[in-house]
Amino acid sequence: MAHCEVLSNSQGLRVNKMITNIFPSAGVSALEKLESRIAAAAIHDSAERCDAPKCQEETRVAVQDDLYDWIIDGDGALEQPRKIKWVTGPAGCGKTAIMGSLAGRCAANGVLGATFFFASWSASIGRRRKIAFVTTIARQLAEHRDDLKDAISNAIEKNPSVFEKNLHVQMDVLVLAPLREVAHQLDRPRLQGAIIIDGVDECEAEQYHDGSRANPLPSRTNEQDQLEILEVLQAASSDPSFPFRILIASRPERVFRTFFDHHNTPTPFAHKLDLHEDYNADADITLFLEVQFNRLRRRYSFPPSWPPPGTIQALVENASGQFIYAVTVIRLLETVHQEPPEALLKAILATGATLKTTSHPLEQLDALYSHILESSPNPPLSVRWIRSINTLNQCPMLVASASNVNMFLQTDPESNEAEHLLGNLHSLIRISPPSNQATTDYDFYHKSLFDFLEDPTRCGNQQKLYVEENEIEVFKWDRFIQACMSE
Numbered sequence: 001m002a003h004c005e006v007l008s009n010s011q012g013l014r015v016n017k018m019i020t021n022i023f024p025s026a027g028v029s030a031l032e033k034l035e036s037r038i039a040a041a042a043i044h045d046s047a048e049r050c051d052a053p054k055c056q057e058e059t060r061v062a063v064q065d066d067l068y069d070w071i072i073d074g075d076g077a078l079e080q081p082r083k084i085k086w087v088t089g090p091a092g093c094g095k096t097a098i099m100g101s102l103a104g105r106c107a108a109n110g111v112l113g114a115t116f117f118f119a120s121w122s123a124s125i126g127r128r129r130k131i132a133f134v135t136t137i138a139r140q141l142a143e144h145r146d147d148l149k150d151a152i153s154n155a156i157e158k159n160p161s162v163f164e165k166n167l168h169v170q171m172d173v174l175v176l177a178p179l180r181e182v183a184h185q186l187d188r189p190r191l192q193g194a195i196i197i198d199g200v201d202e203c204e205a206e207q208y209h210d211g212s213r214a215n216p217l218p219s220r221t222n223e224q225d226q227l228e229i230l231e232v233l234q235a236a237s238s239d240p241s242f243p244f245r246i247l248i249a250s251r252p253e254r255v256f257r258t259f260f261d262h263h264n265t266p267t268p269f270a271h272k273l274d275l276h277e278d279y280n281a282d283a284d285i286t287l288f289l290e291v292q293f294n295r296l297r298r299r300y301s302f303p304p305s306w307p308p309p310g311t312i313q314a315l316v317e318n319a320s321g322q323f324i325y326a327v328t329v330i331r332l333l334e335t336v337h338q339e340p341p342e343a344l345l346k347a348i349l350a351t352g353a354t355l356k357t358t359s360h361p362l363e364q365l366d367a368l369y370s371h372i373l374e375s376s377p378n379p380p381l382s383v384r385w386i387r388s389i390n391t392l393n394q395c396p397m398l399v400a401s402a403s404n405v406n407m408f409l410q411t412d413p414e415s416n417e418a419e420h421l422l423g424n425l426h427s428l429i430r431i432s433p434p435s436n437q438a439t440t441d442y443d444f445y446h447k448s449l450f451d452f453l454e455d456p457t458r459c460g461n462q463q464k465l466y467v468e469e470n471e472i473e474v475f476k477w478d479r480f481i482q483a484c485m486s487e
Contacts, residue, residue, distance in 0.1 A: 116197050176239050
């Protein structure tokens, strides 16, 4: 768990004061109160998601078609409609890209109810926790019909404390009761379509108890809050007035496997879709690489013979169905780097060739991450920076712009330590030009990087890339003290 209390009084750092539930006594409408409680960054077309992964044209067509057909037609002639479908698969298989592309398709065709994209790396606390989940869904539903908007507004006026209630109460007051109210108005367009929820496995636990007490209550776990979200959606789908189909995308963690096990619940779910088991992604990864290599060939004026024969096939085999591997390879090749793309590609292929005997699907991705990190002049220190940036980005009290983070972590405020350590790592972390770093954050491309860095079985033998959590805390405190002394 990230710790950020050291930042709240730091000089030279801009601090966010989180102000909630403070409204003027008059002049603020119910919908404006609702608007102040949403996580706008979690909606599929938000500004924060402008660079979110999307499926390249003509890739992942079959899986998108299957999901879209289920949204429109359901499971066929079943006595009891199955309104929830679980989309799962390991990290890097393309779940978020598929959900994002599907949301855009549904929106274009007028069959999108609402979306929510959780993200553990987001600077927006609303995307990391459940606090704004139901309110964000309700606000999007209010945009569909005026009568539904009025019903939601009236519900808030009648229940002004609803924002302080648990998710089940919020779902009933803000979503289900308004839907029941408008369900029988035949002169209105029929509500239908999808509610798409991505990354529920990345939701962090909301803590309510004072941990400083002599006998503090046990902290809530991430799994408890994730299960609460699932149960709220399950209850909503069981209401006869609820007209939407719900897609839930997550990794196959235990809480999800248990919840969607048909032996454990009376609610019938639609057949789950496992991206790793049910679909062979090799053809889509091949198409993606062919398009990207054509683009790189034009960009660098390479001859038609580049890449060498067999390259794409080797990379597809290395990917083992993980789209993130192919995406990271291309990002590495197109990033300004000390080595030319031809040399980088040869190094990647050579790394992969040494691992041909393994059947572990993440082995090649681990090797790629190791190769990139080892291009830093000081890989262990770079890892400490990366891990620290990730925790600082999650601190709700800090505006963790890149310049603020640099001020916090650099031993010498006049040095260029950030560029020195991170300059070769642009394929892993989005870094704005220096002129924009006061207003932009460091942004990581994929959570699988931290799965790798935080697992000693995956990176422990690689150039001392594994660092214990307590070492990261010591590192941040040490840098904080040095930053204060340099003032």
